[in-house]
Amino acid sequence: MNHDRFRHLLGYIDSHLDEVLSLDVLAGKAAYSPFHFHRRFAALTGMGVHRYVQLSRFKRAAWQAAFRPDVSVTEMALQAGYESAEGFSRAFRQRLGASPAAFRGQPDWARWARTWQDLDQVRRFAMPLTHDHDDVRIIDFPETAVACLPHRGAPELIGETIRRFIAWRKENRLPPSRSSTWNIVYDDPDETPPDAYRMDLCCTCAEVAPNEQGVIAATIGAGRCAVLRHTGSDAQLGDSVRFLYGEWLSASGETPRDAPLFFKRVVFFPDVPVHEAVTEIYLPLAGVS
Template identity: 50%
Template sequence: MLERIDRHADQVLSLETLSSVAAFSKFHFHRQFTAVMGLPLHRYIQLVRMKRASWRLAFRGQAVVDIAMDAGYETPDAFARAFRQQFGQTPTGFRKDPDWDSWLEAFTTYNHARAELMKTSYTADDVTIVQAPETPVAVMTHRGDPARLGQTIQRFIAWRKSTGLHPRSSATFNVFHTDPRSTAPEEFRLDLCAATDRAVAPNDAGVENGLIPGGRCARLRVTGSSDDLEAPALYLYRHWLPASGEETRDFPIYCERVRFFPDVPEHEAITDLYLPLR
């Protein structure tokens, strides 16, 4: 049911329609959904739409009127009122300077419910050893509180647009230099990377040339939300690696963003996680 809501979030999702899909009466379905999710159905659907809308505002630069229509609102004003009530900012204000703390707080129950109900269990069959190619990249480094990462992503996307490095023609990577579970917020570091053979011209964004070295890697494909890659990374380090007899080499774990939310529904996003091996 959660996948169906993701897939059809831009359409009318009535209680009658969803309860018939679930093969429950609408009375029992609504109560059961609320009991399991910790959120009423209409509230959950609103959050699905608002998450997609907020990502489009922050990272895609689409017109507010188009985002409002896709989110199921008849007018931009109605969307703006609902958005402000939810996040404490207007859509335009959020686009310019997102308050990510309020945003994260609004999705606490939503994220917890999805993490519990859409949990993926990994096995050794999900891991493939591949020969990853050497990849020259343009790099913007985020240093500091992970809660501020969204601001760095915005700057990186703006730089990519200015240089024509669109994700369709330039693969997107993240390199995880530190573990947020064991690193102080001010010491957190993550690299945002776009594959390119071109020399990066001097710029005010702080983007530089870098290199993801080629070599053997354990690759684990993650399908669904990539907001938190802790679980698949822990599987690779805690379970797969000791059982495999392999050894890691001197480069951090990294990922390639293959299919992006909000360009695809959240449960259809694809992220390939790479653990470099000797």
């Protein structure tokens, strides 16, 4: 099983989490012998295929519990392959320390972040992304008015800021389908002390009324930008950013402008399978627009 077939297999798992994903089914999708498939999968990922499928299902369920209050526990259970909400709730509690309902009310964000580390490692290291210089385009970005909720503190706690921002967007009838979603990224989470980390959650919005969530009016400045489309897990987003700052910037002769990196969240997990999530990375460049 080469890496291309393996990448295709991970995409199949992502897209079929609510279906039967037996060893025979997955070995067939990988065009590999069932007698050797599970060992080859473990050799490539560092975990068994059954655990990989379980973690993928629970990650989607936990995202739904945290950020999709319209999805019931019963729906989450069925999508995760459980016959009853009770059995699913027990398994959820074992992984995340609380039932889905309790987690929805008061998430343990630190435990949340730890739970997916092994799964994220598979994405980042077993199947590294590849980018080409032709993947980057240079545009003139227009000044854009946004509603902004600053996050200050450990990256692992950003889930709570996301929930507050979602609540504000719902109150103001600004869903992603009507108002583009942006992240302004001031710091590298791998290089910044957790309590000093800064990122702003934003959406396109002309005016912001006083509110309890702490959302403020702001702008993303106009200017030249290099844009790279990242498709896949956020676990690999840093690798795409490093390509842009490293290989592409070195070869391009361009100079970064004195403005922070920002992202446009085009399509997000869990609304689509993780391998289909799309984020556009904008690197502000010096020079005349």
